[in-house]
Amino acid sequence: MTLANKLQEKSAFQKSVFNFLDSELSYLSEYEDVIAILLFRLDGQVLKTRHPEKFSPNLLIISIWVKNIISKTMEELQSGSRSIKYNKMITESITVPVYFYLAGRSSILVTVLQSKANTGLMEIEMSRCAKRIGLIIDTRNQIGG
């Protein structure tokens, strides 16, 4: 096999890995209770996002807040916590649950839910999604990319 073929194969594989990642995020974002999903690398860089087309000011407030605390949650998640939940108060009447999950060895999945979401059931889906995204990202890191 020539070097060009190998590179082509590698890039096709990387593409398919990214497709898997997209489909996992799409699956979670299709729930009505999910407002936005943010996938962070451990160094704080945003890898992927899913949010409504109309990016509301409230969501912007949450995103900035998440960016500010991501390193703190990272430490906590790496020390063994399964997930971290915050109730982020946006205005006096609006408080939304925000969940942080460790996804694989190098990323954090952040999910912003509707204020009256059924968090009990959504936790099941969020933990599943974090696990699967973790597997995809770890695989991608192994092959490089």
Add this chain to the structure above:
Amino acid sequence: MKGTVGLKINHDLNYSTSKALKKASSELNEDPNIIIYFTGSHKGGSKTYERAMSIIQKKYSEVPMVGCSGVGIAHHQDYGLKGAAIMMLSDIMAETHIIKRFRIINRLKTRKTVSLCNRIKKTNKNLNTSFLFFPPGLGFPKFMVNLLNHRIEGFNPFFILNNRIWKNFPILPSFSGKIAGFLMDLLGIGISYSCAWPLFTSLFSKNMHFTGSFGTDALTMNKSYQFCNYKAYKDSLTFVSLGSSKLEFINHSDSGATPLQNKEFQIDSYLDGGFIPRINGEWGANALLKLYDMEQTPEILEEITQRYFYYLPHRPLCILDENKNINLYGLAINPNLKHGLITAPNQLAKRLRAKNSDKLRAFLTCQSAITIEETLDRTLKTLVTPNTKFGLFFDCANRAMIVGDRFDQYLSKFKNHLGNIPYLIVFSGGEINSQHFPIVNFSLVSSLARSTKSPQSS
């Protein structure tokens, strides 16, 4: 006897059904005798389900099919709230039945079902027989869901029918419960335990072997569907009789709840379906917190109401039997008052109330992820033997919520004990079991089939 399973998690029910079908049929290599089909809850009503079932029908038009939609599905490799799961069984006698409008013409249909079951049992005289039931599930109209879920502030019209309001009037309580039950059955809303109670108590008294589940969609509280021979129904009862001389059917239920003996609770009033008009920290919230010794931590109430759809707290109640050792029934606490609210059939609630004074006592119980996992471990250790052929598990959606993000770990227990044995787990809103009580809540009902021959001799 051979069984295979296929499961695919996806919002697109057609896609997940075809994938699950492909997986299950590729492993079977022969035509099945029965297809058991479970789905998560999907938008679009019966047409969505029937379109998905037509994919199976194209391949197996002659094979009977039964099942229901539920909160979620799981097997050894995956789990989720949306998607399809298929179990195919061969070399087993299976007969599917549909009792249409079971919820509405309740008495007549109950008699019909009981006589049908008797006939099947007589016909299968030389066979071990087990029934799988899928009665009308739980469902509320959207406006009521919004009220229950405090998305809209307001007054739940069904609250007026709660006996608690009328308890000081001597005649009204007996009517209000009946009116509530009648209206709920007529409109096909609420929890349908009451309409199914006479059927299951009757079968229970005849020592029939049965399990099953009430479907539900806990995310939206839309109506769940019952499936029979590639059609989807809303207020009907579907069931299958499984018969085999080579198999014995085992069932078991446990809740994983530990009674807190120092937290005795008063069983006082009930309402079928357990409606709560409002939970927003206003009505009776302090009473609930006091009960939990959490008066100083009001954020717990917010967590409780957010985590569980409308009223279920972390610690459900239980009623112990006369020997004070078997958890007969789970209760939910009504945060409005300091009283237990039985999410049970009216018939049962009445009986429990009558016997409550000296024979039955209610306690707060602790049902945590840890207690659930520990009990599951013990149960599967006892139930699963080398000659187990397949397993169906009907798990309460509330238990799934309690397990929460430990779900992966919880499911790995099934995998560890069952190994290569085909099994499916369905998350539902009420479980049916003929072991020691016909309808249970907050529980896991395990239905397993074992070969009557030991693995060595076969």
